[in-house]
Amino acid sequence: MGCAHAELDYVEVVSGPPLVRDRINSAIVASVVENGKFPPGEFVNGFIAGYTPEFPNQQWYLSKKVSVLRATPPVFSVDCYEESFTGGAHPGHEARYLNFDAATGEPVKLSAILKDGSMPKLTAIAETHFRRERKLGATADLEGFTFPHGRFELNDNYGFGEDRLVFLFNRYEIAPYYLGEIKIEIPYDEIRDLLRPGLGAALAAPAAAGAPSAVAGQVQIKPLLDDLAGNMDNPSLSPDGKTLAFDWCRPEPGNSCGMYTRPLAGGPVKPFVNGDNRNGYVSGPRWSPDGKMIAFTEQRNRWDIRLVVRSFGGGAERELGNVCEGAPSWSPDGRFVAAVRDPGYMDCCPALFPAAGGQPSRDLAEHGGSPSFSPDGHLLAYAEGKSLKLLRLGPDYRPAGPAATLAQEPRQISQVNWTRDRKWIVYEATGDVPYLRRIALQPGAQPQAIPGLTDRLEISEFSADGTALATEIQPVEAWWRADLEATPVKVETVSQPACPAGGPGCSPDGRQRVFISTRTGFSEIRLANADGTNERLLVKSIPGFADSDGVPNLAGWSRDSQSIYAWRDYSIRSLPPALVRVAVSDGKVHGFGVSGVSPQLSPDGEIAYFLIRPGHGLSRMQIRGGATEVLLDQPDFAVSNYAVGQKYLYLFETERGAKTQTYTMLRLDPRTRQTSALAEIPFSPLSAWLSADERFLYFEQRDTPKRRVVLVHGL
Secondary structure, three states, X not given: OOEEEEEEEEOOOOOOOHHHHHHHHHHHHHHHOOOOOOOHHHHHHHHHHOOOOOOOOOEEEEEEEEEEEEOOOOEEEEEEEEXXXXXXXXXXXXXXXXXXXXXXXXXXXXXXXXXXXXXXXXXXXXXXHHHHHOOOOOOOOOOOOOOOOOOOOOOOXXXXXXXXXXXXXXXXXXOOHHHOOEEEEEEHHHOHHHEXXXXXXXXXXXXXXXXXXXXOOOOEXXXXXXXXXXXXXXXXXXXXXXXXXXXXXXXXXXXXXXXXXXEOOOOOOEEEEOHHHOOOEEEEEEEOOOOOEEEEEEEEEOOEEEEEEEEOOOOOEXXXXXXXXXXXXXXXXXXXXXXXXXXXXXXXXXXXEEOOOOOOOEEOOOOOEEEEEOOOOOEEEEEEOOEEEEEEEOHHHOEOOOOEEEEEOOOOEEEEEEOXXXXXXXXXXXXXXXXXXXXXOOOOOOOEEOOOOOOEEEEEEEOOOOOEEEEEEEEEEEEEEEEOOOOOOEEEEEOOOXXXXXXXXXXXXXXXXXXXXXXXXXXXXXXXXXXXXXXXEEEOOOOOOOEOOXXXXXXXXXXXXXEEEEEEOOHHHOOOOEEEEEEOOOOOEEEOOOOXXXXXXXXXXXXXXXXXXXOOEEEEEEOOOOOOEEEEOOOOEEEEEEEEOOOOEEEEEEEOOOOOOOEEEEEEEOOOOEEEEEXXXXXXXXXXXXXXXXXXXXXXXXXXXXXXXEEEEOO
């Protein structure tokens, strides 16, 4: 059932001179309830009363949180974060900083801490950080970013941390929504010569012993294994808090993966399960409550995953049964391991497996995944599709009634975990991007967003002190541009191109951008202005597209910017792909007889180019129907992506079975079928397209994300 939920969570100064406290607290409350127009309770009730859903069961929410950024005099700074959803493609987000003189309670401006005339130098330092984070050269243009005057500028949204100055650009301020908020952090050590004597110098002085941590009240992330090369994930800490177990894929030799242990305080890494000597991929270690055993899974193929327990001391190993993907969870007494049983055909359900073996497993529900015991063992939380379920357990961990639904999300829920105090359940859901939510274990509680996360976190487990062990997933992404008029072709990294440069999803007239969103639970095609503003729904669900297998893919625009083409890859169902045309004026959908993978339209909108499996040969046909014409079919090579121009096509091709992932950029003349090599690219390019004048070929790099083990405070 649909509902609306609102929550306000803000700090209050409770010590110091009354006048100073009142000034700061009044400003904080005003930031939460629209400049103090309404009392907090009335503000919340007004939001709930305005609930008018777009479709049945839609959930609205509003979450405002004010947390401390700096509490050490001479400046008191807070971070005011808001997230809301009232329909549309995705939630709204905004963060603002408030800064106060700790002695007077008056606002503190940047000009109060900087020397006169130092703003240009501060801007230059900030731009260096900005470019370094985005892997942009010092002279690379800033295409894709909409700074007010076409050059890098700082805004007035800044906060004073304990050891650094922070600037924050909200979504849409200088970049499209999906790039998220952009934060620039400048350590005070880099700008000491720019600070005024007095307030500025005191701000950058080292904090006294016992002073609050740098970002009290916010999420803080501490890397644990950064001295190791490769990817690490699925951390688990022994009950005595001394030994960390984790998965580790080493870059050498041969990207070997296995399960390892290491003292939390540091020391040698020891192999626990050598993946090279197994029949499958091992992952997801979880310590037993007594610290003597570790449970994990071994995936032999897509349909054969085994649940295994093994003695930490090197003793016997036992297979407990076949399971679906996901890490196990021990019962508090160590007699059972909760996992997702696979009864066949991947029809997964939460079940209990006796840790000693020799007995059959016991199902706890008909369907679901990611089971997690509460710390006292009286409850089991698990995911069932888009629902978070809670099951009460009786003696011997048997269900004491039907499961209750705690939360509903628009998309799949996974990664369910309990805090050790049993007050919260933290879980992951997947929309346009994965996101974390938490829900309190009390009647009427609603899911809360977890603000302040810049990268994806997969929570493994919580410790007694409230910290969490997690895997931080950092995307490896970059935008590239090839200058096709240079000799030889010049290839360099750039910021994401804006619509005037022919960016992905942009209409030929450069005025609109189309994108696909799944956050509401539907595969929606939505339109926006070129700068990302004025989002609106075009098509809620194309028949046959909105299903559990995925969402539509964009194929391009008509030349007159009046139609959008989209396609759906049905390969998982052994059905041919389908191409449709969507009218921009009314969202009506028209089908075509074109059947191929990754279709793209010619600039005049008359010809559809597409790849044909399994050879990935490039073909084309008239959009209004006709015979398919093969342009390029080389059995020993595969085409990964391509772009269509007025005269030439540009393809990225690689040799099948090659040991190194190198792609050749080719120019293809569709009239003569002749190709010429232009450049070598050391990765598989994505989203290739040409600029309007066809001088530049843009493409995206999206490598396997970097995974590292971290300790998280503040969840």
